[in-house]
Amino acid sequence: MGAPRTYRTEGIVLRRDNLGEADKILTLVTPDHGKVRALAKAIRRPKSKLSGHLDLFCRSQLLIAKGQALDIVAGAAMIDGYKHVRDDLWLTSCAIYLVELIDRFSEENLENRALYRLLVEALEALDGGRNSELLLRYVELHALELAGFRPQLRRCLVCGREIEPETNRFGPNGVTCAACPIDSTSRPISVAALKVLRFLQANTLPAAMRLNADPRVLGEVEGQLRRAIRTILERELKSSEFLGLVRRQTAEGKIAAPTPT
Numbered sequence: 001m002g003a004p005r006t007y008r009t010e011g012i013v014l015r016r017d018n019l020g021e022a023d024k025i026l027t028l029v030t031p032d033h034g035k036v037r038a039l040a041k042a043i044r045r046p047k048s049k050l051s052g053h054l055d056l057f058c059r060s061q062l063l064i065a066k067g068q069a070l071d072i073v074a075g076a077a078m079i080d081g082y083k084h085v086r087d088d089l090w091l092t093s094c095a096i097y098l099v100e101l102i103d104r105f106s107e108e109n110l111e112n113r114a115l116y117r118l119l120v121e122a123l124e125a126l127d128g129g130r131n132s133e134l135l136l137r138y139v140e141l142h143a144l145e146l147a148g149f150r151p152q153l154r155r156c157l158v159c160g161r162e163i164e165p166e167t168n169r170f171g172p173n174g175v176t177c178a179a180c181p182i183d184s185t186s187r188p189i190s191v192a193a194l195k196v197l198r199f200l201q202a203n204t205l206p207a208a209m210r211l212n213a214d215p216r217v218l219g220e221v222e223g224q225l226r227r228a229i230r231t232i233l234e235r236e237l238k239s240s241e242f243l244g245l246v247r248r249q250t251a252e253g254k255i256a257a258p259t260p261t
Contacts (some may be wrong), residue, residue: 002042005065005066005221006063006064006065006066006074007033007064007066008061008062008063009030009031009032009033009061009062009064010031010059010060010061010079010155011028011029011030011036011057011058011059011060011062011138012028012029012056012057012059012060012061012116012120012123013026013027013028013054013056013057013099014027014028014029014035014056014057014100014102014103014106015027015099015100015103016054016055016056018044019039020042020087020175021044022041022042022043022045022077023039023040023041023042023043023044023137024039024040024043024044024054024211025037025038025039025040025070026038026039026040026054026073026192027103028062028077029102029103029106029115029119030062030077030089030116030241031113031116031117032108032111032113033105033109033111034106034107034108034109034112035103035107035108035201036071036109036110036113037070037071037108037112038064038070038071038072038073038118039070039071039072039073040054040072040073041072041073041250042090048163049050050073050075050135050142052078052081053076053077053078054073055081056078056079056095056096056099056130057082057085057095057096057098057099057123057178058078058080058081058082058094059078059079059081059082059120059123060076060077060079061077061078062075063074063075077109080123082123082126083127084127084128084129085127087125089246090132090246090247091126091127091132093239093242093243094126094127094132094135094243095123095134095244096239096241096243097237097242098119098122098123098126098136098139098167099119099241100237100238101140101143101237102115102119102140102143104233104237105143105146107142109190112146113200114146115143115147116158117147117173118139118142118146118161118205118224119139119145120204122135122138122139125205125206125209126179127186129212130209131209131224133215133218133222134200134208134209134211134213135205135209135240136222137196137200137218137221137222137225138200138205138209139199140225140226141197141201141225141231142201144225144228144229144232145201148171149172149228149232150201151170151172151173151174151175151201152173152174152175152229153175153194153196153197153198154175154198155175155176156175156176156180157171157173157174157175157176157180158176158177158180158181159179159180161175161177161215163175163177163201164177164178164196165191165227165250166178166191167186167188167189167190168188168189168190168194169182169183169186169187169189170186170187170188170189170193170194170197170224170228171183171185171186171187171231172185172228172231172232175189175194177199185227185231187223187227188222189219189220192214192217192224193217193220193224196211196213196217196218197221197224199211199221217261226240232234
């Protein structure tokens with residue numbers, strides 16, 4: 001008996017690329033098959049049964065047929081479209097950033113249930129109106145870990161000594177103490193920012209969301225994690241520019257500010 005021609009899985013849409021006049025190539029993340037690229041035929045036509053079930057960052061139950069070059073989406077039923085996220089420009093920009101982040105750290109056809117679960121929990125928390133800035137930092141840090149780049153936050157990467165509460169340095173692999181040679185990829189990190197990183201690394205998402213962090217410290221943590229991600233990926237995430245634009249417009253009062261809970 002040959003291998004099954006179809007398989008069922010749930011998945012979240014990470015990317016949608018047009019193909020021809022009516023089709024799209026979807027990049028999906030799934031719990032069982034990792035990242036999958038699949039063809040959604042005729043999805044751009046008005047009467048398509050798939051349309052609406054396969055929007056960006058939509059979570060759906062999928063029936064996928066194996067193909068020679070690309071798998072084909074044979075059926076889809078939405079599990080969660082995250083309506084509150086879609087109704088808010090800031091939250092939408094956060095979700096777009098999250099799915100690009102997971103896309104970059106996912107491997108094709110390689111199971112990573114923890115990374116998939118991280119994205120599901122993050123989108124649910126975002127849809128529930130939780131502290132979006134803190135949420136983004138949590139996902140960035142744990143996406144690094146689940147992709148094999150867990151930063152060392154308690155001992156010096158060079159000498160191995162326990163990190164003292166002083167201005168140390170943080171890079172893609174973790175913290176270097178003030179006494180060790182300076183690495184070109186690291187930057188000074190405050191005691192408060194390192195404490196936030198440690199708290200986020202050590203806790204579940206629900207527990208982490210209870211942290212009451214100073215916005216200025218969160219801004220420092222963001223800069224540190226973004227530099228680490230950029231160094232590891234050797235590129236800037238495209239959605240980070242859009243995220244920054246929406247944040248600036250929110251600060252200027254051009255967009256209603258989100259209310260953290």
